[in-house]
Amino acid sequence: MPLDWTNIRVNVGARGRVRCGPGWHLAASWADNLTDYDLWFVWAGRGTMQLRDKRVELRPGVGFWMRPGGHYAAQQDLRDRIGASYIHFTLDGPSDDLPPEYFEATDATSFDGVMRRIVELGLLHQHRSEDARHRMQNAMATMLKSLLMEVEILSLDQPEQHDASLNRDTTQKIMRAAAKIAEDPADAPSVEMLSEMYGYSSGHFTRLFKSLLGQSPKNYTVMMRIERGKQLLRETGQSITDIAATLGYPDAFAFSSQFKKKTGKSPSDYRARK
Numbered sequence: 517m518p519l520d521w522t523n524i525r526v527n528v529g530a531r532g533r534v535r536c537g538p539g540w541h542l543a544a545s546w547a548d549n550l551t552d553y554d555l556w557f558v559w560a561g562r563g564t565m566q567l568r569d570k571r572v573e574l575r576p577g578v579g580f581w582m583r584p585g586g587h588y589a590a591q592q593d594l595r596d597r598i599g600a601s602y603i604h605f606t607l608d609g610p611s612d613d614l615p616p617e618y619f620e621a622t623d624a625t626s627f628d629g630v631m632r633r634i635v636e637l638g639l640l641h642q643h644r645s646e647d648a649r650h651r652m653q654n655a656m657a658t659m660l661k662s663l664l665m666e667v668e669i670l671s672l673d674q675p676e677q678h679d680a681s682l683n684r685d686t687t688q689k690i691m692r693a694a695a696k697i698a699e700d701p702a703d704a705p706s707v708e709m710l711s712e713m714y715g716y717s718s719g720h721f722t723r724l725f726k727s728l729l730g731q732s733p734k735n736y737t738v739m740m741r742i743e744r745g746k747q748l749l750r751e752t753g754q755s756i757t758d759i760a761a762t763l764g765y766p767d768a769f770a771f772s773s774q775f776k777k778k779t780g781k782s783p784s785d786y787r788a789r790k
Contacts (some may be wrong), residue, residue, distance in 0.1 A: 517714060518668060520610060526661045528653060529604035533635045535560070536598040542590035547582070552606050555581040555663065557621070559628040560599030563592035569616060574598060577624030577684055580617050583668055601631040602658060615671035620684050622670070622691055627663065634659050689714040690728050693721075701740035702764035707733050742778045745771065749787040756783045 529552055542565075556579060563574035568587035570576065582588055621627035634656045693714060697704040705713070710733065711721035725733050732749040741763045748759045760771035777781050781789070 524609035526657045527606045528656045531635050532601040533601040544589040547588050550584050552604050555603045556580045557601050562596040565590045577621050579619050615668045619667050619670045698740045704737050
């Protein structure tokens, strides 16, 4: 059962970002003294981590939600030393159903960026006033909470994602393609353009996209256009004709027809009820 994050408070503890020295290794005895949680994330290098029930290859994008009672023993490849960020933390509130210890971020750069920012903020504001430190601690806790929620989401069972071809690199490519569509669905690249951009045939790209996101690139583009239409109806005074043009529809009728088919309401009804 997923954690009820509305009733959980995150408390940030010791944290850092390091490039491990030539003699570094994580001894199994280290975990004997672990009394809190530790979010440990690899941003560079190669190695291995032995958990209680599995051996994991360490590479950028691999992370662990370490916990008391766990088994953690790591070695690094001396030709490609490990770079890792870590944040110790505790949780106030119900936290019996934790996600698995091991995870892989779908966007390693973004995940590492948030961890790095948490580390930097702690350093920048340690000499500020008590009130400023308290506010910054709350900000860091909020950012860490978002990362922990992402770790939990990554662990949730996604039956359609058990495709062996959806490795981490492929997943990142498909997510980047989806982001390109979402940025400007009115002028989204075609399936052929996206396929060529990421090195796939059109048919293989479509299959991968559907396996990961549950719908074809074409349907995803329509969904993004509708979501953008909802936003414009809520937040602007643009006419339905202008919104249709903004979203790339040939006319207001085409937009209204597809909007009602997908939402059950006409654009006018949707705007009136918001």
